[in-house]
Amino acid sequence: MRIAFPALLAVAALAGCATHSAERAADQLALYRAHAGEPVSSFPYMRSFTQWTPLGEQALAVWISPTRAYLLDVANCPDLEWAQGIQLTENTGQVSARFDRVYPLGPGIRPVPCRIEQIRPLDVRAVREAERLARSERRP
Secondary structure, eight states, X not given: OTTXXXXXXXXXXXXXXXXXXXXXXXXXXXXXXXXXXXXXXXXXXXXXXXXXXXXXXXXXXXXXXXTEEEEEEESOOTTGGGOSEXXXXXXXXXXXXXXXXXXXXXXXXXXXXXXXXXXXXXXXXXHHHHHHHHHHHHOO
């Protein structure tokens, strides 16, 4: 019983972390969706971006400059939230909804493409402010 009890505690702690992580991703996705504009068919992409943020298995945010970002809704993409990086496909300098894909990258991840279903521009200033407020509310 001595060995089993610590193992059960470890499993419970990991389950709690996973639940907390899923809740946080859902909250973060809701924040990004609240500050996203109307869907667009594509955005300009010159094979580089400054930052990306996974938002669960169904979405991510991609910054193509410090002041321009897009919310990408993707088809089921389970490796996205564990990826260390991503690769985007593009055609003639444009990433297009329904045609282009996101490839999650990292050790142990076989790059499986995730189709981009929808693209929405983000109000970067509003996102940053909302994130700042959320961080200050979490502090004791």
